Amino acid sequence: MTTVVFTHGTGVREPHLTALLTRVASGLAAADPRVRLTAYDWGGPHGARLAADGASIPAAPGTGTGRGTGDPDDGDGTEEWARLYEDPTAELVTVPGGAGPRVTPPGAAFPDERPRSLLREIAARGEPRADALGPGLPEAAAELARSALLGPAAEALDQETLALVLARALTATVIAARLAADSPVQSGGDARDTAVAALAERLGAAPAGTGRGPLLRTAGRPLVRLGSRYAVRRRRALTDAAHPAAGDILKYLARGEAMRQGLRDLVAALEPPVVLVGHSLGGIISLDTLISGPLPGVELLVTVGSQGPFLYETGALPSLAHPDPLPAHVPPWLNLYDRRDLLGYAAEPLFPGRADDIATDSRQPFPVAHSAYWTDPAVYRAIGERLP
Incomplete structure (x- = not known):
């Protein structure tokens, strides 16, 4: 047998x-x-x-034990950026929802004409203040300038907000490409937000100025809650x-x-x-x-x-x-x-x-x-x- x-x-x-x-x-x-x-x-x-019954697992946020026990997201948009790295156009798709189309008077420029033109400029000349993101920005800008998602977003958002949304989409596209290529070097959150603010300014937003001014703070916080803190809060489980x-x-x-x-x-x-x-x-x-x-x-x-x-x-x-x-x-x-x-x-x-x-x-x-x-x-x- x-x-x-x-x-x-x-x-x-x-x-x-x-x-x-x-x-x-x-x-x-x-x-x-x-x-x-x-x-x-x-x-x-x-x-x-x-x-040791899981002694190596960091304490859950808000438990008050161990170092760095505050909420790691803490309203700074970290989870939302994780979602944008998965789909850089997620904000562009979500933001126009529920907004009625803007009426364009006869002879006036359509809302998306200027942002498309500005994106083509970035595609042609780049943006030195965003160099910390690494290569790929011109290609990302050229692709976004052709996107069908830009029209509805431009109709739904004011110029300042649209510039930030487009800047975040560009930044997420570049970072996501580096992640897909297994790049061992990625920009930190501060460098990322600085790049977003610079790109938003190029796309029509008010200048960021120096330090973490209002635009720089807003740059790091996507408008839509695209993620969750589930994994961090339930890390032990x-x-x-x-x-x-x-x-x-x-x-x-x-x-x-x-x-x-x-x-x-x-x-x-x-x-x-x-x-x-x-x-x-x-x-x-x-x-x-x-x-x-x-x-x-x-x-x-x-x-x-x-x-x-x-x-x-x-x-x-x-x-x-x-x-x-x-x-x-x-x-x-x-x-x-x-x-x-x-x-x-x-x-x-x-x-x-x-x-x-x-x-x-x-x-x-x-x-x-x-x-x-x-x-x-x-x-x-x-x-x-x-x-x-």
């Missing part, structure tokens, strides 16, 4: 482990009724936990929910030997043939353990939605550095990944002739796809066809 040792992934603890094992046992039984399933529950004895998964990965990479030794001890007590099936971090543990030394009786390795190949390629797999080959004692390796699972990686291109990839499709978006393998009959068929 073949014994399948199932090694779970990050963050899995009871009672969820039992529910997962029940589903896996049912799927394996359908593929081969002779299979016996054994779980390697490394999460219980070796998984990450907050040893969110950390409690997320730390087992993130902590498990960090702990394994820093101190994974205990997890590998636990798997060796479990396999040593089993009658062969043995198959190791590992999901996510469980696949990394299984692969790493096999690479680090022979496991007598293990005839097949199955990794599912696992990051082992990625860690190997990036030099982060503890037991094997790229481009070193798999040791000869590693048994045949079946690697399954869902095309929509952003945490599943291909092994065959890195280990040709030693690993076989099968791409599945649960038709679920990420992150659901990362946990949908165990309800996919194709996964069990692939494993069943290769069981010794």
Whole structure:
């Protein structure tokens, strides 16, 4: 009788482990009724936990304990800027809502003609006082000058307010582009607000003057409440929910030997043939353990939605550095990944002739796809066809 040792992934603890094992046992039984399933529950004895009950988590705003306990947003627009970095035109879309169209007398210029002209000037000549934002301002100004959103905003807002809204949209566009490019250097809030004030002045607002005058203060505070302080206020609860998964990965990479030794001890007590099936971090543990030394009786390795190949390629797999080959004692390796699972990686291109990839499709978006393998009959068929 073949014994399948199932090694779970990050963050899995009871009672969820039992529910997962029940589903896996049912799927394996359908593929081969002779299979016996054994779980390697490394999460219980070796998984990450907050040893000091979360003492490293800063106190929630307003609790009056620790340094810097005031509200980090505190009305300065930080959360709204976060929303603008996600969508630099969010304010332009939202502000005109509910405002009636402005009537333009015959022969008069339309409200958006002058701001479009000023934006084209910035596109042509730039704005030296906004250089702290980094490159990309001329391109952002040219794109905004062509935007269909400018017309309704110009009809709804006075010149001063419109200039600020356009300046914030330009600034957010430049910063968002640098974020998307993973730039390691970003301007601080003061430099950002100074750039907004300078751009607003170029676009028709009154001069900012020196210091944090009214325009400079207003520059940093978007008009519309575009964000929330939910994440900061609930940091403890969110950390409690997320730390087992993130902590498990960090702990394994820093101190994974205990997890590998636990798997060796479990396999040593089993009658062969043995198959190791590992999901996510469980696949990394299984692969790493096999690479680090022979496991007598293990005839097949199955990794599912696992990051082992990625860690190997990036030099982060503890037991094997790229481009070193798999040791000869590693048994045949079946690697399954869902095309929509952003945490599943291909092994065959890195280990040709030693690993076989099968791409599945649960038709679920990420992150659901990362946990949908165990309800996919194709996964069990692939494993069943290769069981010794």
